[in-house]
Amino acid sequence: MNWINTVVRPKLRSFLSRREMPENLWIKCPETGEMVFHRDLEANLWVVPNSGFHMRMPARKRLESFFDGGSYERIATPGVTIDPLKFRDTKKYVDRLKEYRTRSGEDDCVYVGRGKVEGMDFTAAVQDFDFMGGSLGMAAGEAILTGMQAAVQARTPFVLFVASGGARMQEGILSLMQMPRTTVGVQMLREARLPYIVVLTNPTTGGVSASYAMLGDVHIAEPGAVIGFAGRRVIEQTIREKLPEDFQSAEYLLDHGMVDMVVKRHDMKATIARLAGILMKRQIELPELDAPLPTVAA
Template sequence: MNWINSLVRPKIRDLLKKREVPENLWIKCPETGEMVFHRDLEANLWVVPNSGHHMRMPAVKRLETLFDGGDYETVETPEAHADPLKFRDTKKYVDRLKEYRTRTGENDAIRVARGKVNGAPLTAAVQDFAFMGGSLGMAAGEAILTGMQSAVTHHTPFVLFAASGGARMQEGILSLMQMPRTTVGVQMLREAGLPYIVVLTNPTTGGVSASYAMLGDVHIAEPGAQIGFAGRRVIEQTIREKLPEGFQSAEYLLEHGMVDMVVKRHDLKDTIARICDILMKRKVEVPSLAPPEPAGDTIETEAGETDQKAAAG
């Protein structure tokens, strides 16, 4: 037996063999360059611990953190025509849809669910940027309308987590038609007297920000989220001027009255629940602003009642 061929060479090959390491075990913070272990990031709701940068969050995890105990009921949405225009760019649109459905496990960019938040019923829709940039197409428009109709039927507030690059170009004008359709859905909620709360996440741009994402009763933004219609470069080339620092960020829009509040992800659930309680005219515990009564001596009477006397010098 040739021990060099049978023993030494296999061991050398094993040493030189490229080990397969799963991708995305460590995630880099876009602001500081800090490397964060993916489990630590997930445990912290996809917020980088040291910098506080809010990373994109999967739609399913978003719903799990919103509803009590992660328990919710998925609202079934109608199917739309897969490829109405027979569109093709570098690949067929139907093939691109199959690719993203396999990659994300979602049928399209919107997931709708119903459950309880701090004990109160609520209907929510989450736009997943991982599915073709959260683009608004026929299926997404149908999902949003179905969610709003479900909120009206069950008389619950409707919360939308927006994250999108805009309308889906592969569906052309049929995609743009979803903008007025969803606007009608917003009006339907208002006629029913139900709150419509929009949470603007990073990024919310294009036709989405030009329609239902900016029609809420209350607009909440996550820290650092990019919110606007056109991109910074396009605007600067159009107006031939340099835009201010932080333009289109959540904090900039808050300063200029475009959003109502910027809320950290860890505080979103309680903030949404409190706003819904107020708008639905439920009983809300408000802390007393009255000063505390001065302390004094207390004595027990024969009847067992407690009397309070001011302390004497």
């Protein structure tokens, strides 16, 4: 072999061959079909610039955008028994968990952090829908409860960004038990007179919407978020009626009194800080007057 075959030809082939491009550089808006460059979308908090459509936001990025300067302290959550029911469908539950943990780098779908928002101390938790649909299992329940306890200990408001398909079927009744357990955590916040603010993102459904997601002092929804318990098709088959087109949307729930406000993602941080400030100030007790007020002569 000579140098033409061993050196020149391979270099020419590599130069002339078509360069492979990643498939996720451009993201299509589900509402308008607009193509948006992924970096532009990320810089705009995953909101499509022209249509205003709110795409699903990565859990870690949501925490970073919420806390001042993207700086916060992760709160460690206790471990739980893995696969207590030895569940298996098309795949073993243990293997399914390993797959999602490897992909996400996290133990489960709920992350908890503490930091400052508009200069005010906050404790916040976020559900990652990309981790098994944000389903509520023992680990998620422990994480939410830990976040609530941390808020009570630090005397801070607690904010929960919800995104879930409901309870995790692979854990059966142990998953459903997280509904009353997290409700106890909400009661702890109430007894401590600390604000509990829930942000309903797309989607919030199933047992999650039947428990802690609807027990907040204030319920905020992102535009267009799907919020409900049973699916649209199930309800239509049950009542044998056609539901409105915007049924279970954030705007529909706002019109019917199920959520307090629909807030765009860019305004979310300032809105939550303002609400928490108002709620915390209401807890301040006025000092008692030592002497009665002087009477004014007529």
